[in-house]
Amino acid sequence: MISIPKKVYDEMIAHAKAGYPNEACGLLAGSLGRADVFYPMRNMDNSAVSYFMDPKEQLMIFKKMRETALEMRGIFHSHVASEAYPSQKDVRLAFYPDVSYLIVSLSETEKPALRSFRVFDEKVTEEKIQIL
């Protein structure tokens, strides 16, 4: 399970909507199963069907997390017209087994559907999300 404060949830959804019609992405950091901070990231693909984070931005955010004694808890992106479930590409590019992979579907823009998964060895397991 991953716990997310409502403020952080709102930031994720707002970032996904701001990126629409393209996919949006971001990172979540926190400690002890909580994701207390959301870092909106740039989708270098500028695409409605894919996302790719800027490695330079990743490095910068990872250092920032360390400086504030936070750990990466989640990797977030949006699917703009399909369900919130990891695609084959999502699974193939999931290299962090210890973090949550959160996907929001904006197929119903006014009713975003957020789900969270763990991906290990290309096996996908859904986990609960607790909004605090």
Place this chain on the structure above:
Amino acid sequence: MTIKIQLNGKVQEIDAKMTVSDLLLKWKVRPELVTVEVNENILQKLDYDGTEIKQNDNIEFVFYMGGGKS
């Protein structure tokens, strides 16, 4: 002989004269899946083999993060 480096923010002791390629191999990291930074400079993959790691080098690597509906 060993040297001390910072790897993703943690002090590590590694064999002297290792290259970035050697380090990734030691950590079982596929070079094509990561970005490597040495002392704040992002390395081109072509330079992994020829970059020898030195005492007190600060090395960061991150896996690519991407995906999407397609």
